Amino acid sequence: MPGPLLHAGATCTCPHGAPLNIVAASPRVTVSGMPVAVVTDQGLVAGCPFTVPGPKPQPCLTTRWIAGAARVTASGQPVLVNPSVAVCFSADQIPAGPPIVAASQTRVVAT
Structure with a gap:
């Protein structure tokens, strides 16, 4: 499915509202002055408030990108x-849901 490219400056959050930072490993290709994000890049979450009953903290820490442009x-x-297409994970590798992309560049579209 076609869509705008994500880059290191995209505004993303985990399913619980904590900010997600895309750490682009290869700064060679850029859009809007920011490195393009690829499937192998890290998505790091900071300050996720999620806890499971008990209460045991299970904050989102990382994001695993499942699919990219074809x-x-x-x-x-x-x-x-x-x-x-991605899933956020806690430190125990428990899936928490997909990240939410609130804003990204809109000039470059890929399929």
Whole structure:
């Protein structure tokens, strides 16, 4: 499905509202002056308030990108498009749901 490319400056949150920072490993390809995000990049969450009954804290810490663009790559890896296919995980690797992309660049679209 076509969509705008995600980049390191995209505004994203975990399913519980904590900010998610995309750490782009390869700064060679940029859009809007920011490195393009690819499937192998880290998505780090800071300050997630989620706890399970007990109460045991299970904050979102990382994001695993599942799929990227089918036809566009950067440094040999598929680029990430919005809407992204991803899941946020706690430290115990418990899935918490998909991240929410609130804003990204809109000029470059990939399929």
